[in-house]
Amino acid sequence: MTSxxxxxxxxxxxxxxxxxxxxxxVDHRRVLLDLLREELDLTGSKKGCDHGQCGACTVLVxxxxxxxxxxxxxxxxxxxxxxxxxxxxxxDEPHPLQRAFLDRDAFQCGYCTPGQLCSALGxxxxxxxxxxxxxxxxxxxxxxxxxxxxxxxxxRMSGNLCRCGAYPRxxxxxxxxxx
Amino acid sequence: xxxFGYLRPDSVHEAAEAYAAHPGxxxxxxxxxxxDLLKLGVERPSTxxxxxxxxxxxxxxxxxxxxxxGATVRNSDLAADPRVxxxxxxxxxxxxxxxxAQLRNAATTGGNLLQRTRCPYFxxxxxxxxxxxxxxxxxxxxxxxxxxxxxxxxxxxIATHPSDMAVALAALDAQVELYSTAGTRRLPVADFYxxxxxxxxxxxxxxPGELITGVRLPAATAGAPSAxxxxxxxxxxxxxxxxxxxxxxxxxxxxxxVGIAFGGxxxxxxxxRHTELALLGAPxxxxxxxxxVALELAHAEPLRDNAYKVPLARNLALDVLNRLAPAPAPA
Numbered sequence: 014m015t016s017x018x019x020x021x022x023x024x025x026x027x028x029x030x031x032x033x034x035x036x037x038x039v040d041h042r043r044v045l046l047d048l049l050r051e052e053l054d055l056t057g058s059k060k061g062c063d064h065g066q067c068g069a070c071t072v073l074v075x076x077x078x079x080x081x082x083x084x085x086x087x088x089x090x091x092x093x094x095x096x097x098x099x100x101x102x103x104x105d106e107p108h109p110l111q112r113a114f115l116d117r118d119a120f121q122c123g124y125c126t127p128g129q130l131c132s133a134l135g136x137x138x139x140x141x142x143x144x145x146x147x148x149x150x151x152x153x154x155x156x157x158x159x160x161x162x163x164x165x166x167x168x169r170m171s172g173n174l175c176r177c178g179a180y181p182r183x184x185x186x187x188x189x190x191x192x
Numbered sequence: 193x194x195x196f197g198y199l200r201p202d203s204v205h206e207a208a209e210a211y212a213a214h215p216g217x218x219x220x221x222x223x224x225x226x227x228d229l230l231k232l233g234v235e236r237p238s239t240x241x242x243x244x245x246x247x248x249x250x251x252x253x254x255x256x257x258x259x260x261x262g263a264t265v266r267n268s269d270l271a272a273d274p275r276v277x278x279x280x281x282x283x284x285x286x287x288x289x290x291x292x293a294q295l296r297n298a299a300t301t302g303g304n305l306l307q308r309t310r311c312p313y314f315x316x317x318x319x320x321x322x323x324x325x326x327x328x329x330x331x332x333x334x335x336x337x338x339x340x341x342x343x344x345x346x347x348x349x350i351a352t353h354p355s356d357m358a359v360a361l362a363a364l365d366a367q368v369e370l371y372s373t374a375g376t377r378r379l380p381v382a383d384f385y386x387x388x389x390x391x392x393x394x395x396x397x398x399x400p401g402e403l404i405t406g407v408r409l410p411a412a413t414a415g416a417p418s419a420x421x422x423x424x425x426x427x428x429x430x431x432x433x434x435x436x437x438x439x440x441x442x443x444x445x446x447x448x449x450v451g452i453a454f455g456g457x458x459x460x461x462x463x464x465r466h467t468e469l470a471l472l473g474a475p476x477x478x479x480x481x482x483x484x485v486a487l488e489l490a491h492a493e494p495l496r497d498n499a500y501k502v503p504l505a506r507n508l509a510l511d512v513l514n515r516l517a518p519a520p521a522p523a
Contacts, residue, residue: 022195041198041240044227064228065295077297083227084298087198088220088242136293144272147288147428151281155274171428172292 026090030055031099039086046070046081049096057097057127061174068173071128071135072096078135080172097127100134110134113186121177129173133187136169137161141192161191193230197239204405207243208373211401214239219403221264222298224291225307233317234308234324244300248405251275257411263302263369263404267357268293270301280409282418282437286360289422292429302404305358305368305384308395309351309459310431312336322348323392333495339433342492342501343458349392350495352456353385354431359455360420362463363437366409372402381407382453385460392459416441416449419512422456423504432456434505440516442476452513454505457492464488464509481513 027036030053037052046063049055049072061069063082070081073095100108110130113119120126143156148168153159161169166184175183197214201207211217216238220226223244229235248262251273259275270276271287291299313319313331320329332340332350340350362382370377385396398404412418422435435455441448450471452464470484485506492502 021197024198041196042193042230064231065224068292068294071294078294079298080224080294083224083295085198085220085223085227085240088200088223088244132294135297139268139293142272144268145277145284145288146293147285149288155272155277168428169293172294 024087024090026087028086028089028091029093031095037086041085041087043086044082045072045074045084045086045089045094048086049081049094055096055098058131059124059127061125061128066174067125067128068132069125069128071132071173073131073135076135076138078132095131097130100130108134110186110190113189114183117182117186117189119182119186120175120179125173125175125177129170129175129183132170132173133183136166136187137191140165140169161188163188193233194236196237198242199239200242200245202246204243204246204248204371204403205373207241207246208371208401208403210239210241211403212373214241217241219243221300221303222266223303224295224299225303229308229315232315234315243302243403248302254408254411259409260369261301261407261409263406264300266297267291267299267301267304268296271296279412280360280364280418282360282363282420282439283357283409285420286356286422286435286437289420289432289435290356301357301407304355305361305381305404305407306396306398307355310354311340311351314351323351323388323395326391326393336497337495338497339431339456340495340498341458342494342498342505343454343462344387345459345493345495346388346390346392348390349388349459351388351392351459353395353458353460355461356420356422356432356435356455358385359432359435359453359461360418360437361407361409362453362461363439363451364409364418365451366407368404369406369408370398370402371405372399376405378408382461382463388459395459413441413449415443417516418451419516421508421512423508434501434508436505436508436512438509438512438516440476440513442517445475447471447474447476447480452488452509454488454509457501457505466491467509476517478510478514481510481517485509485513 059069061067065080065083140159218237220240248264252260277284313321319331367378418439420437424430439451454462467484467488474480
């Protein structure tokens with residue numbers, strides 16, 4: 014971000030983040046990740062590559078998992094966003110998936126973990142809605158929930174890199190919460 | 193990144209008018225490629241025209257038995273559509289072989305078609321690139337070009353088109369619907385892309401101000417299965433080194449319908465017309481497949497470090513052809 018903002022380069026947007034409405038005037042260049050971290054003080058979502066390649070910034074937008082580093086905030090007006098800070102709901106209790114990550118020791122440095130958590134929750138919803146993956150067999154019936162074995166989980170989570178290599182434990186943690 | 197204006201028109205016509213009224217504007221849909229190019233400084237629009245919420249997000253049955261896919265249908269939704277999975281499996285497989293789940297949830301049909309090459313020289317402002325800056329030269333030709341084109345490249349550009357989806361659409365004889373204030377037109381996906389020639393800055397035959405509104409798939413022929421196979425450096429989430437989409441119908445042991453397109457080999461999805469011509473009416477045997485695929489790949493002109501793509505593409509094509517061909521009836 015080198016040049017000064019110009020008139021006509023800002024707009025007002027309203028986002029619901031973890032259930033709370035925020036109306037903000039945003040620079041059109043602002044991506045959701047930077048808005049969350051720098052304007053809303055929600056620093057759980059992490060900046061890894063900043064180019065949509067690592068998944069550390071994954072959040073849920075209207076229930077779908079997306080890379081927040083590639084989303085212009087201005088285009089999200091009216092959206093419902095859930096970040097890792099919102100997974101536990103109103104209480105202090107962690108989400109069952111967060112508990113499973115702790116129980117399974119599914120991280121070392123933890124930097125990718127918020128993205129892994131949001132991505133896994135999006136993934137479970139996709140599979141329940143019958144979305145196939147690259148490894149889903151051609152005979153799997155369309156529109157029916159897809160059973161998630163380890164190869165399905167690995168393929169569906171391939172957009173989230175873990176440079177510590179905690180993948181086996183991440184898969185186990187996700188398996189723990191599969192309904 | 194420079195500042196830019198932002199508009200969210202309410203109709204396709206308003207979007208086309210906004211483009212005409214704002215020189216230097218770009219259409220924004222899923223943004224998975226465009227926002228990245230903004231960050232890299234490769235794209236410097238005056239204005240973004242957000243078409244992501246236009247009513248182009250449905251898949252509709254056509255009266256001729258085909259499907260019309262709206263331009264803003266997300267890649268993940270298209271791949272999961274039961275009609276696509278059942279009737280055009282190559283398309284669903286190609287979509288699912290591309291990118292990550294997060295990117296497929298954002299990326300749109302129209303944006304996927306118009307994504308730019310991932311040639312690292314194109315993405316790096318410090319490097320010469322005729323596609324990004326015509327006349328600046330090609331850094332890849334004598335540089336790092338393991339991932340680059342082996343077919344149809346030019347002295348000016350050896351970039352490949354990165355889409356998996358477009359390869360399947362080319363083999364399936366899909367058409368792109370284009371809208372502008374001057375009217376509408378359709379182009380076959382296979383003819384929508386240009387070879388680089390002396391103007392690699394132009395990826396496609398789209399005209400300035402034209403907007404993709406959708407893609408039309410012709411009715412799938414009964415008994416003509418299709419499939420997509422992709423080779424990449426890791427098991428998931430990587431661009432194709434080579435890929436192939438095949439539609440094949442065999443009647444009485446003879447090929448009576450065939451569409452084959454390669455990905456990762458050229459500046460566009462490479463429709464293998466020589467192979468198709470040789471196979472139509474030929475017996476559906478492994479030997480016939482081998483000879484026909486060799487005819488196409490004889491046109492390859494590999495560079496110093498990417499000759500491996502030729503046998504890779506051959507093996508992919510033969511695997512899919514042999515898999516789609518039903519085993520001959522016992523004598």
